[in-house]
Amino acid sequence: MKYKNPKIPEGINVSKEHPLKDFFAMLIGVIAAILIVIVILSFIAEYMVRFIPFEVEQALAERFQQSTASQFNQVSNPSNRHQQIEQYLQQLANQLAKAQSLPEDMPITIHYIETEEVNALATLGGHIMIFRGLLEKMPNENALAMVIAHEIAHIHNRDPIVAMGRGVTVSIALLAIMGAGDGAVSQQLINQVGLLTSLNFSRQHEEEADALAIQTLDRHYGHIKSADTIFKIFMEQENSLNPPAFLSTHPLNERRIKKVTQHPSSKKAGTNKPLPSWMSDLLQPLNLQN
Amino acid sequence: MIDLIIFLSLLTLGYIFGRLAENRHFKSIIQREEDLREILTFSERLPSPGLGPVETTLVDGNVVISIDYFKRFAAGLRSLIGGRVNAYETLLERARREAILRMKAKAKTAGAKQIINVKLETSSITKGKKQQVGCVEVYAYGTALIPSTQ
Numbered sequence: 001m002k003y004k005n006p007k008i009p010e011g012i013n014v015s016k017e018h019p020l021k022d023f024f025a026m027l028i029g030v031i032a033a034i035l036i037v038i039v040i041l042s043f044i045a046e047y048m049v050r051f052i053p054f055e056v057e058q059a060l061a062e063r064f065q066q067s068t069a070s071q072f073n074q075v076s077n078p079s080n081r082h083q084q085i086e087q088y089l090q091q092l093a094n095q096l097a098k099a100q101s102l103p104e105d106m107p108i109t110i111h112y113i114e115t116e117e118v119n120a121l122a123t124l125g126g127h128i129m130i131f132r133g134l135l136e137k138m139p140n141e142n143a144l145a146m147v148i149a150h151e152i153a154h155i156h157n158r159d160p161i162v163a164m165g166r167g168v169t170v171s172i173a174l175l176a177i178m179g180a181g182d183g184a185v186s187q188q189l190i191n192q193v194g195l196l197t198s199l200n201f202s203r204q205h206e207e208e209a210d211a212l213a214i215q216t217l218d219r220h221y222g223h224i225k226s227a228d229t230i231f232k233i234f235m236e237q238e239n240s241l242n243p244p245a246f247l248s249t250h251p252l253n254e255r256r257i258k259k260v261t262q263h264p265s266s267k268k269a270g271t272n273k274p275l276p277s278w279m280s281d282l283l284q285p286l287n288l289q290n
Numbered sequence: 291m292i293d294l295i296i297f298l299s300l301l302t303l304g305y306i307f308g309r310l311a312e313n314r315h316f317k318s319i320i321q322r323e324e325d326l327r328e329i330l331t332f333s334e335r336l337p338s339p340g341l342g343p344v345e346t347t348l349v350d351g352n353v354v355i356s357i358d359y360f361k362r363f364a365a366g367l368r369s370l371i372g373g374r375v376n377a378y379e380t381l382l383e384r385a386r387r388e389a390i391l392r393m394k395a396k397a398k399t400a401g402a403k404q405i406i407n408v409k410l411e412t413s414s415i416t417k418g419k420k421q422q423v424g425c426v427e428v429y430a431y432g433t434a435l436i437p438s439t440q
Contacts, residue, residue: 003330003338010320013383015376019309019364022376026367 034174041173042166049165050158054106054126057161061125086112088276089130089148092141096149099220100212102156110148118237122151124160135279140272142221143229146213149220150230153212159205210256214263223270228260300359308358312380319387326394331432332406343438347400348431351392354415355385356425365424381426386410389430397434408432 089110097108111129118133128151138144154160217224231253238253260266337344357365361377368375389410397405411429 005327005330014380015374017376019361019376020305023360023364023367026364026371030367030370 037173038170041169045166045169046162049162052161052165054103054158057158058125060161061123061127082112082114085135085279086110088279092145093128093148093152096145096216096220097152100149100152100156100216102152106155108152108155118233120147120151122154122160124164126155128152128155137233138275139229140226141275142217142226142272144275145220146217146227147230149213149216150209153209153216154205156212157205157208159209163205207256207259210259214260214265218263218265218268221270221273223268224260224263224265225270226272227263227266228257231256231260301363302360304359304361304363308360311358312384315384315388319384319391322391322395323387326391326398329394329397329402330404331390331394331408332404333408335407337404337406337435341404341435344435345438347402347434347436349393349396349400349402349405349434350429350431351389351394351396352427352429353385353388353392354425354427355381355388357381362424378424382412382428385412385426385428386430389428393430393432400434400436402434402436404435405432406435 089112090108093108093110097106102108107126109125109127111127112132112135113129114132116133117131118137119131120129120134122128128148130148134147135144138147214224214227217227235253235257332338357377361381365375365377368377390408393405393408409431411431413427413429415425415427
């Protein structure tokens with residue numbers, strides 16, 4: 001018997017297809033599937049999370065309160081000055097909440113935070129943080145009221161809990177997908193996709209909150225003068241070297257200004273209510289300290 | 291954003307160098323297989339009849355090959371949807387042929403014309419650890435038959 005060593009043709013075990021072609025087909029398919037899953041889950045989460053009673057949200061917020069307070073180095077033993085400002089903000093917020101017909105069982109709690117940040121934010125449980133940096137830039141009460149009314153509108157629309165519910169749902173789903181794969185797989189990719197969609201959703205919430213805030217101002221003051229001040233301040237910030245970090249989640253400022261100037265109530269006459277005179281006295285010495 | 295840039299550059303680097311290395315390796319494998327063509331390998335445990343007197347010796351060859359970052363990512367995507375994992379197919383093909391070639395080279399130095407009882411062992415070095423580029427070891431061994439000079 002004669003043995004021979006036959007020549008085996010190449011390409012039986014290794015496919016001749018270009019690896020990039022295969023790769024992009026997979027990539028596009030997987031990204032599309034992830035996006036669809038995220039969108040569907042976000043819609044479901046957004047719908048379901050509104051059924052969480054506000055008391056539960058408040059209880060949830062209490063657990064976060066400690067960490068949030070330390071995050072913004074909130075003083076545990078506030079000075080008179082701090083209390084006076086916080087009280088004033090709280091009163092203004094209460095008036096605005098009434099003007100917005102916020103349900104009685106959804107109390108607003110204002111926290112005045114003494115940092116340079118030009119920012120204000122609404123979190124779980126009806127807590128609103130106002131930063132000194134923002135307060136310093138406010139020319140009158142109407143402009144400040146617009147900011148507070150905007151944050152109250154977020155709470156009114158239950159945006160914080162919706163955003164959290166969506167965030168938690170989406171991250172659990174993404175973890176599940178990653179678990180199903182290699183584990184090492186596409187972790188970065190998945191993170192990026194998740195971030196983009198969550199940004200997109202909160203823009204819509206911002207626009208809704210803007211509309212409700214303008215309506216509130218109209219009801220409280222009888223006009224909406226200075227409602228666009230905050231956006232002008234943000235626009236300035238954007239143009240300067242140091243834009244506020246949260247800016248990217250907000251709709252374009254020009255568009256927001258336009259929404260205010262095109263509002264039917266913008267033609268109503270009225271004067272701006274100045275900030276209380278003691279306010280500038282209290283903010284001034286602080287500046288020197290820093 | 292920085293993460294994404296790092297990730298994309300790793301992917302590109304992995305693709306370019308991985309592909310260069312693979313093409314070069316395949317070329318070399320095909321060339322050496324041609325050179326060692328006269329050495330026959332059998333999985334049979336016993337020598338073919340009528341071979342005449344031979345001396346025997348153990349010959350072996352092993353190789354460890356790693357996949358690149360790009361292939362790991364591609365294989366990861368594939369594991370989500372299923373199907374032929376092209377990235378790993380080339381890896382194992384290269385490893386198996388290279389291991390056999392190294393074994394054959396040893397047999398040639400020993401003056402053998404045939405290797406019987408050839409076996410292949412494959413093991414994953416990274417053992418499925420996460421966040422690690424996978425590499426595979428293939429070990430080929432067999433009994434070389436050296437025609438007896440007596």
